[in-house]
Amino acid sequence: MLAIGPYSLSSNTVLAPMAGVTDRPFRQLCRRFGVGLAVSEMVISDPRLWHSPKTRYRLDHQGEHTPRSVQIVGSDPAMMAAAAHHNAAQGAQIIDINMGCPAKKVCKKAAGSALMQDEALVADILRATVAAVDVPVTLKLRTGWNLDNRNAPTIARIAEDAGISALAVHGRTRACAFKGAVEYDTIGAVKAAVTIPVIANGDICTPRQASEVLAQTGADGVMIGRAAQGNPWLFRAINQFLAQGTLPPEPGIDEYQQLMLEHLSALHAFYGDYLGVRIARKHIGWYLEHLQARDFRRQFNRLASQQAQLDAIHEFFNQYQQGDIAA
Numbered sequence: 001m002l003a004i005g006p007y008s009l010s011s012n013t014v015l016a017p018m019a020g021v022t023d024r025p026f027r028q029l030c031r032r033f034g035v036g037l038a039v040s041e042m043v044i045s046d047p048r049l050w051h052s053p054k055t056r057y058r059l060d061h062q063g064e065h066t067p068r069s070v071q072i073v074g075s076d077p078a079m080m081a082a083a084a085h086h087n088a089a090q091g092a093q094i095i096d097i098n099m100g101c102p103a104k105k106v107c108k109k110a111a112g113s114a115l116m117q118d119e120a121l122v123a124d125i126l127r128a129t130v131a132a133v134d135v136p137v138t139l140k141l142r143t144g145w146n147l148d149n150r151n152a153p154t155i156a157r158i159a160e161d162a163g164i165s166a167l168a169v170h171g172r173t174r175a176c177a178f179k180g181a182v183e184y185d186t187i188g189a190v191k192a193a194v195t196i197p198v199i200a201n202g203d204i205c206t207p208r209q210a211s212e213v214l215a216q217t218g219a220d221g222v223m224i225g226r227a228a229q230g231n232p233w234l235f236r237a238i239n240q241f242l243a244q245g246t247l248p249p250e251p252g253i254d255e256y257q258q259l260m261l262e263h264l265s266a267l268h269a270f271y272g273d274y275l276g277v278r279i280a281r282k283h284i285g286w287y288l289e290h291l292q293a294r295d296f297r298r299q300f301n302r303l304a305s306q307q308a309q310l311d312a313i314h315e316f317f318n319q320y321q322q323g324d325i326a327a
Helices: 024-032 053-058 077-089 112-117 119-132 152-162 184-193 207-217 233-244 253-290 294-300 306-321
Strands: 013-015 069-073 094-099 137-142 166-170 198-201 221-224
Touching (some): 069 077, 077 094, 112 119, 119 137, 119 152, 152 166, 152 184, 166 184, 207 221, 253 294, 253 306
Parallel strands (some): 094 137, 166 198, 198 221
């Protein structure tokens, strides 16, 4: 089983950190379906932003299972060390460093995957962060910064030497963002270069793909991102397939209804009236994509109150079961 520092995970599936997605309600939901580790949304290392409303939500881990992993992002070794120390003091049990985000607003500050261009700075950041905390530090990276510069195996060795406990590798370069084929061979090269656990990430959408990627790369686990949106059941399916070679039944319409209502209520409770209603639109929208209910999704996105959203979901499923819903 996958282990990070002193923590033996309950499975070798990991929920990828996704800004605006992997908030506490969604992390807790994925935990119910067997994800071994659910990493938080990234937190900026700049201390001037630690008390903003957005960051306060991202740092809320009340009631979460062990281990609690918080991702930090930045490009200054001292600030990253301070951010790691601050988050560990607030209850983070694993600190994850973001060197995988390709977003322009992150990379233009020489953070995220842009850091892979400066291996000396990477080493400084990793050493400073590891030295600042008594909890495991992990690293998420890409295969390189463009197709001509795939230096992930080199960065991986730097990370292991600096005391990093595990690596998650998205199988594309920074320049590729989320387009093009995933370089599972490069993930395999990273695994061969180090002795610490390596988690494979990128376009893993089905249990069979998860099994094939583990076999191809030799990785110790798989990290799931976009495929889990509106589909937390995916972790249950992957875990069962990896353990038994079989698949659980697909979620039925009653399970969809129950989970969507629970998720909706959790978002309302966590964010409050104004933000809860607005953030719920995208999460409920992802479930509705799986149900191919595009018309209702457009209707739902116009609702402006918690009660209206809850009532609409109840009415949607009443009509769905009667066969009155059109895509």
